[in-house]
Amino acid sequence: MDGYFASRLHHQLRDQVRYFAELEVRPRIPAMEAARSVHHELSRLIARQGWLGATISRKYGGMGAGHLAKTIIIEELSRVSGAMGAMVQASQLGAAKIVHFGSAAQKDAWLPAIAAGDCLPTIAVTEPESGGHVLGMAATAVRDGDDYVLNGRKVYVGNSHVGDLHGVVVRTGPGSRGLTAFLVESDRPGFRIGEQRPTMGLHGFSFGELFFDDCRVPATHRLGEEGDGLAVAYSSSVLYGRANLTAVSLGIHQAILEETTRFCAERERYGKPLHALPSIKIKLGQIQSRLMTARLAAYHAVHLLDEGMDCDAELMNAKLINVESAIDSARNAMEIHAAAGLFTDRPIERFLRDAHHIFAPAGTSDIQLLRLGEVALGTTKGQWSHRLSPVVRREEGVRDTLEAPPEAHPPSATRVPRQPSRCGTRT
Incomplete structure (x- = not known):
């Protein structure tokens, strides 16, 4: 492949x-x-x-x-x-x-x-009250001479506790043209990081809260013009977020297959390896099939992105397929491991926990399906890949x-x- x-x-x-x-x-x-x-x-x-x-x-x-x-x-x-x-x-x-x-x-x-x-850079868009509704954000930036003064709170920020430079989208005015992005160093006065809370999975990674309390940022740290914040948020999510999270799911999926086939070769039932049982071999076949399809969807989407071609739909579909199939395969793997999968001396339960963490960022599966439904109906509002990937090229x-x-x-x-x-x- x-x-x-x-x-x-x-x-x-x-x-x-x-x-x-x-x-x-x-x-x-x-x-x-x-x-x-x-x-x-x-x-x-x-x-x-x-x-x-x-x-x-x-x-x-x-x-x-x-x-x-x-x-x-x-x-x-x-x-x-x-x-x-x-x-x-x-x-x-x-x-x-x-x-x-x-x-x-x-x-x-x-x-x-x-x-x-x-x-280590981050991007901070989501807020506790607005969630995935980007236009519902309430954090603000007010111009004050050569600076902007930021106030508000961001949540679920990847690399929150190791990040050096935070790309923050906040409100500078009303409506969709009222969002603006800024670069904020982690040691700026008025900026602080919330307490890291334990999570179900992805242990070793941080995705936490950022607080801005009269945090003064030079106007030279503004990304683009006032009003470009929505484009910064959406393009980062569509072109990078979906593709990147697809890759995380794909790696976890590969690990699920490798660990499960290893387990089936090591364990014996009725004097033969566990994988000799037809019911087990069918489940392994399902995992293999899902993984092949998921990798094809992932590589095809980013190949189109590298070629400078329109690929918003392919990126959505790649994230949908990879996330859902990795979770399904993790469930199959747990069924094969049975009680052995419940103990932490084997990594299969870690894969299951980690796979669930990739579901929500850059849009849940329902969001991907909603957007793909718009593709089917011909009612999409434009291609971020068309606007930005030719620049990369x-x-x-x-x-x-x-x-x-x-x-x-x-x-x-x-x-x-x-x-x-x-x-x-x-x-």
Whole structure:
């Protein structure tokens, strides 16, 4: 299936990420599961591999490798740890707003730091009362001379507790043209992070609350013009959020298949491996079929995005198929494991918990179906992929800039850890 879309260099990238994930991520999973809180050290280590810059131009120190490469990176990390795949997808989501809406000065200030792993960006849109209703948000920004003063609260912010630079969409006026986006450093006066609350899954990842109490931000930190906030929110969700979360689901799905087939080979019933039972083999066949379909949908969608083609519907469908099929396969896997799946010495229950975390962000399955229904009726309101992905194609050359990654060395030999640098220039 990879042969339809992935090149030799994509396969080399997959090998590199998988090697790293097995060596550096897998040994840390027990500690992350026990702590049920963000893993700062591992998040920084992954960032320093340069993978946050998958869609950042080489001009700014990024990979310039495109959305398929980004998908492979997230998928391979998620195959070992959904939490660390989620960390990378959230960071790349944060980078997208600068790639697409940042000024030349903003790109110069922040994209090199993000690409180098010295800056973890986020995007903050959702609020406790409005949820997925973006236009219902109440957080505000009021112009005061050369600054804006932000007040309000954001929730479910990916990388909330490790983020250095938050892309925040708030209200500057009424209606759909009354939303504006800003870049806010995590050490700005008036900004604070809420207490991290334990969650069902994705242990090691943080998605929490941000508070803005008379937080003063320079006008130079505004992304685009006043009124561009809705475009920042929607484009990040459609072009990056759905694709990135699809990749997390895909990696978890692959892990479900591998762990379940391993279990079926190790366990015996009636003197034969468990997979010799027809009922078990059918369930394995269902998991395999779902995974093949899910990967095809995912790779096809991001391939179209890399080609600069309209693909909003394909991205919606990829997220729908991957999320639903991963959850279904996790349920099948739990049925096969039976009581053995209830204990934490086997990861299958972690996969089930983690898979459910991918359901809501960037639109639940009902939202994807609602939008796909509009596609069927011909009542869609435009293509975000048409508006923005050609920009990626022109500026970043996604077809021509994927270079061979370094040979598979231990990560310490591949990347020399840096001392943290300032994320952009404070004004």
